[in-house]
Amino acid sequence: MKLIFQKSDLISGINIVMKAVSSKTTMSILECILIDATEGKIQFVANDMELGIETGVKGEIIEAGSIAIDAKIFSEIVRKLPDSDVVFEVYDETKANITCENAKFNILVKSADDFSNLPTIVKKDKITISEYSLREIIKQTAFTINEANKNKVLTGELFEVKGDQLKVVALDEFRIAIRNIQLKEEYGNFKVLVPGKSLNEISKILTGDMEDEVNIYFTGNHILFEFGDTKVVSRLIESSNYFDTDKMISSDYKTKIDINKKELTECIDRATLLIKEGDRKPVFFTMKDTELELSINTFIGSMNEVIPVSKEGSDMMISFNPKFIIDILRVLENEQVSLYFTNPKAPCFIRDEENSYIYVVLPVVQ
Amino acid sequence: MKLIFQKSDLISGINIVMKAVSSKTTMSILECILIDATEGKIQFVANDMELGIETGVKGEIIEAGSIAIDAKIFSEIVRKLPDSDVVFEVYDETKANITCENAKFNILVKSADDFSNLPTIVKKDKITISEYSLREIIKQTAFTINEANKNKVLTGELFEVKGDQLKVVALDEFRIAIRNIQLKEEYGNFKVLVPGKSLNEISKILTGDMEDEVNIYFTGNHILFEFGDTKVVSRLIESSNYFDTDKMISSDYKTKIDINKKELTECIDRATLLIKEGDRKPVFFTMKDTELELSINTFIGSMNEVIPVSKEGSDMMISFNPKFIIDILRVLENEQVSLYFTNPKAPCFIRDEENSYIYVVLPVVQ
Numbered sequence: 001m002k003l004i005f006q007k008s009d010l011i012s013g014i015n016i017v018m019k020a021v022s023s024k025t026t027m028s029i030l031e032c033i034l035i036d037a038t039e040g041k042i043q044f045v046a047n048d049m050e051l052g053i054e055t056g057v058k059g060e061i062i063e064a065g066s067i068a069i070d071a072k073i074f075s076e077i078v079r080k081l082p083d084s085d086v087v088f089e090v091y092d093e094t095k096a097n098i099t100c101e102n103a104k105f106n107i108l109v110k111s112a113d114d115f116s117n118l119p120t121i122v123k124k125d126k127i128t129i130s131e132y133s134l135r136e137i138i139k140q141t142a143f144t145i146n147e148a149n150k151n152k153v154l155t156g157e158l159f160e161v162k163g164d165q166l167k168v169v170a171l172d173e174f175r176i177a178i179r180n181i182q183l184k185e186e187y188g189n190f191k192v193l194v195p196g197k198s199l200n201e202i203s204k205i206l207t208g209d210m211e212d213e214v215n216i217y218f219t220g221n222h223i224l225f226e227f228g229d230t231k232v233v234s235r236l237i238e239s240s241n242y243f244d245t246d247k248m249i250s251s252d253y254k255t256k257i258d259i260n261k262k263e264l265t266e267c268i269d270r271a272t273l274l275i276k277e278g279d280r281k282p283v284f285f286t287m288k289d290t291e292l293e294l295s296i297n298t299f300i301g302s303m304n305e306v307i308p309v310s311k312e313g314s315d316m317m318i319s320f321n322p323k324f325i326i327d328i329l330r331v332l333e334n335e336q337v338s339l340y341f342t343n344p345k346a347p348c349f350i351r352d353e354e355n356s357y358i359y360v361v362l363p364v365v366q
Numbered sequence: 367m368k369l370i371f372q373k374s375d376l377i378s379g380i381n382i383v384m385k386a387v388s389s390k391t392t393m394s395i396l397e398c399i400l401i402d403a404t405e406g407k408i409q410f411v412a413n414d415m416e417l418g419i420e421t422g423v424k425g426e427i428i429e430a431g432s433i434a435i436d437a438k439i440f441s442e443i444v445r446k447l448p449d450s451d452v453v454f455e456v457y458d459e460t461k462a463n464i465t466c467e468n469a470k471f472n473i474l475v476k477s478a479d480d481f482s483n484l485p486t487i488v489k490k491d492k493i494t495i496s497e498y499s500l501r502e503i504i505k506q507t508a509f510t511i512n513e514a515n516k517n518k519v520l521t522g523e524l525f526e527v528k529g530d531q532l533k534v535v536a537l538d539e540f541r542i543a544i545r546n547i548q549l550k551e552e553y554g555n556f557k558v559l560v561p562g563k564s565l566n567e568i569s570k571i572l573t574g575d576m577e578d579e580v581n582i583y584f585t586g587n588h589i590l591f592e593f594g595d596t597k598v599v600s601r602l603i604e605s606s607n608y609f610d611t612d613k614m615i616s617s618d619y620k621t622k623i624d625i626n627k628k629e630l631t632e633c634i635d636r637a638t639l640l641i642k643e644g645d646r647k648p649v650f651f652t653m654k655d656t657e658l659e660l661s662i663n664t665f666i667g668s669m670n671e672v673i674p675v676s677k678e679g680s681d682m683m684i685s686f687n688p689k690f691i692i693d694i695l696r697v698l699e700n701e702q703v704s705l706y707f708t709n710p711k712a713p714c715f716i717r718d719e720e721n722s723y724i725y726v727v728l729p730v731v732q
Binding site: 075076077080081101102104105106107109153266267269270273274300301302303305306307309 | 439440443446447448468469470471472473476548570632633635636639667668669670671672673
């Protein structure tokens with residue numbers, strides 16, 4: 001087996017599949033990248049048994065073959081090579097020479113037979129969206145997920161397709177994030193629960209271009225994302241007892257404020273300074289006439305600040321864990337945001353007119 | 367007490383004195399900055415009893431006074447304020463209001479009486495060098511120092527003045543770094559041992575300008591650096607039994623090579639990839655005719671690379687801990703460097719013709 005790559009192509013390929021290389025495992029084959037050049041093209045594959053990624057890599061095949069190589073060592077070596085052609089040559093089936101200009105590395109490789117291939121996906125239920133939309137959806141919902149949550153259902157995001165509508169939901173014990181996306185076609189009805197961890201890794205690979213499309217295939221056990229030269233397969237989480245979030249959403253409100261997102265973010269950011277780690281002090285929102293006063297009082301000191309708002313409905317005072325509000329403001333692109341309140345003990349809603357995004361946050365009840 | 371600052375002036379002042387704020391202490395006064403506006407100007411002071419810094423800060427004194435404030439909280443609050451005028455007002459002698467646009471913080475402050483002032487330095491023995499030179503000297507020597515070394519003498523750098531010559535020495539068990547600097551005047555003869563930690567903090571404050579000068583004052587117990595509006599005082603380390611490095615230096619050699627610094631650095635960097643943490647594999651230098659071959663062989667694999675050199679003297683093979691060579695190459699500005707060898711068990715010297723810098727590195731003896 002002998003291949004020649006441009007260093008930059010090699011790095012792009014490694015960067016993509018590295019997202020599915022296991023870092024905590026006792027099975028050394030899960031720490032490997034499969035380099036497969038048996039079918040007239042070069043494919044890199046990694047698979048940690050939760051998430052699997054396969055991508056095409058540009059290069060010249062001098063002699064066909066297929067081996068597995070430790071991903072971390074391979075990646076580190078390639079990164080430190082001069083910017084030039086890299087020759088990758090396997091001999092004795094157990095050793096590889098990596099040569100670039102005057103530098104020559106020799107490291108051990110494993111048989112491709114030991115490598116776990118990606119599961120085969122039956123391509124039936126499918127939707128198509130842009131890379132941009134998929135990346136935005138993940139950014140705007142996945143922050144609510146704690147990957148280490150013991151309640152497995154809370155580590156996943158619901159992808160629910162109804163005709164030409166895609167609804168994505170993520171939540172934890174205190175908040176819900178929902179994105180509603182209009183699709184270009186009717187695709188049927190199906191829903192799956194995708195691990196948040198897989199979505200976070202995928203969003204790092206997506207270019208985020210409006211023009212580039214992602215085909216997403218849904219099966220009972222897996223979800224497959226196909227874009228460019230890359231395929232990403234993730235296992236699913238059992239979703240039969242997922243929450244009925246429709247019941248938790250209401251469009252009634254007593255008070256609505258429109259506020260500049262940047263001003264509100266910076267103000268909450270300042271208030272947060274006075275909270276020591278582990279301390280659970282809330283930030284008070286006092287809405288009166290055309291002003292929102294934010295205030296906080298902790299062991300360190302106190303702070304208050306007034307922001308002009310456009311208000312509809314009655315005056316109100318309510319308090320929040322500032323992190324929950326900040327997390328939402330950080331992922332929104334809008335210049336102005338609208339907050340809806342019913343009473344100091346009821347959830348606050350942050351949403352746009354079209355409900356393309358809906359966030360629900362529980363207040364701190366004193 | 368009432369002062370008005372521009373946010374940017376406040377941040378510059380805080381950044382300077384923060385270097386002398388203790389982070390590991392049970393004495394909360396050592397975590398404070400003294401803000402002193404009693405003598406018609408505003409001074410910020412911090413003092414962790416090892417290192418003390420005093421700097422002038424631009425601002426308007428509406429009402430004179432002096433208090434101490436928790437450095438970390440003060441710094442965090444100021445950083446998050448809008449870019450505007452900051453009003454700092456103390457009332458009841460225990461509380462300060464920090465106001466900027468609509469944001470108003472209220473935090474506790476301490477009495478200035480509890481603050482430990484900087485020691486008074488008798489200005490007798492003195493030298494003057496540029497900020498640029500001092501910063502370069504520290505960068506090129508301090509990397510050999512392990513601040514946690516149990517041998518106190520090894521945590522310091524020798525500053526030795528002989529007439530118009532300054533010699534700075536830092537060393538550990540395996541290497542020596544020496545800088546010789548020609549001063550502009552004759553200053554007498556004196557030497558002190560300065561904690562490496564103090565020097566590292568000072569180098570972060572120095573602007574590094576060629577035109578700006580630093581006056582350095584030497585006493586039996588302290589060293590004082592004066593530059594711009596800032597004074598830095600450090601305690602000294604007992605130096606009476608410091609090493610006689612002159613005895614360790616020799617200008618004899620059997621082999622000398624001149625080599626491109628960037629090529630050598632990148633090549634050693636690549637070889638280092640194959641060394642796992644805790645593993646002590648050396649890199650072999652094989653000098654033959656006009657080539658240097660670097661090679662390494664570890665549990666991970668092997669690597670070798672040939673670099674063209676200009677060689678004087680006999681062929682030689684010697685091995686080093688690669689980190690020791692890399693550390694030196696990283697702090698040198700020169701495009702070409704010269705390495706001098708005597709035999710595989712004797713130290714290697716990296717120095718320029720004028721001995722303005724001299725590095726001594728012990729080889730790994732197999």
